[in-house]
Amino acid sequence: MSLAPYTACLTFDVDALSAWLGDDPHATPAALSRGEYGIRVAMPRILRLLATYDLPATFFVPGHTAESFPATVEAILAAGHEVAHHGYGHQDPSTQTPGEERRSLERGLAVLERFLGRPPAGYRSPSWDYSRATLALLVEYGFVYDSSLFAGDFHPYHPRLGDEVGVEKPLKVGREVALWEFPVDFCLDDWAHFTFSFEPPRAGLSSPSKVLEIWAGDLDYMLDHEEWGVFTLTMHPQVIGRGHRMKLLEQFVEHALAREEVSFARLGDVARDLRARDSSPLPSP
Numbered sequence: 001m002s003l004a005p006y007t008a009c010l011t012f013d014v015d016a017l018s019a020w021l022g023d024d025p026h027a028t029p030a031a032l033s034r035g036e037y038g039i040r041v042a043m044p045r046i047l048r049l050l051a052t053y054d055l056p057a058t059f060f061v062p063g064h065t066a067e068s069f070p071a072t073v074e075a076i077l078a079a080g081h082e083v084a085h086h087g088y089g090h091q092d093p094s095t096q097t098p099g100e101e102r103r104s105l106e107r108g109l110a111v112l113e114r115f116l117g118r119p120p121a122g123y124r125s126p127s128w129d130y131s132r133a134t135l136a137l138l139v140e141y142g143f144v145y146d147s148s149l150f151a152g153d154f155h156p157y158h159p160r161l162g163d164e165v166g167v168e169k170p171l172k173v174g175r176e177v178a179l180w181e182f183p184v185d186f187c188l189d190d191w192a193h194f195t196f197s198f199e200p201p202r203a204g205l206s207s208p209s210k211v212l213e214i215w216a217g218d219l220d221y222m223l224d225h226e227e228w229g230v231f232t233l234t235m236h237p238q239v240i241g242r243g244h245r246m247k248l249l250e251q252f253v254e255h256a257l258a259r260e261e262v263s264f265a266r267l268g269d270v271a272r273d274l275r276a277r278d279s280s281p282l283p284s285p
Helices: 029-052 063-068 070-078 098-116 134-140 190-194 208-225 243-258 267-277
Strands: 006-013 058-061 082-085 164-166 169-172 229-235 262-264
Touching: 006 208, 006 267, 029 070, 029 243, 058 063, 058 070, 063 070, 063 098, 070 082, 070 098, 082 098, 082 267, 098 134, 190 208, 190 229, 208 229, 208 243, 243 262
Parallel strands: 006 058, 006 229, 006 262, 058 082
Antiparallel strands: 164 169
């Protein structure tokens, strides 16, 4: 498919229980119920909103979520949305051994392939962080794109393998890989704005009007100052699914639709479009 010059991508990390188990295998029932809210209450609301405006979206689903709530994954796919990889148990790859990280990746792949009938095209690190092995694993397993890194905003790029840098060692640049990176940022993530924690720092509980100003402002900047671009918004059902935040999401959608030059798309479709347009494909390592 050929996409418009300006694309907005709504992405949802369907972490459910794994959001809490990944940090604490002994998470309390109250903590786990926060994740279950995202499935029982929020996901139907999100799917209804997307259907109302006929919008495609990308859902990053941990293998743990898919096995725990298979009907949710089936509903996402039945609605025509994309399901992408988000680890197995929401473990932080940067804290895993290479063997542990490979097992998490493979286990999550195996679960999602049972729903998709093929490997997913995209990956997002559960922690928005890499180990030194992560990128090589993504290339090895044939991912088309990733959405975990921060070295851009509106322009997808090819991340590098083999960078060398240290506090007394200036950057020695590695080599780019063919995989496309859709950069992220905490200002375009509902979790950073809204999620309360009992542990310091007790972030969260922002006003939706403040967050709408940030999200709409970033989108408008792309449209007004860039020749083309991809706006990637990250949300979590257990966060965005609250009533006042669903109104925020709807207001953002209406703001974007009012700018006629914007189209909505799944990340996988944008990545495939970029790959088709790439006049000088980069070699895999």
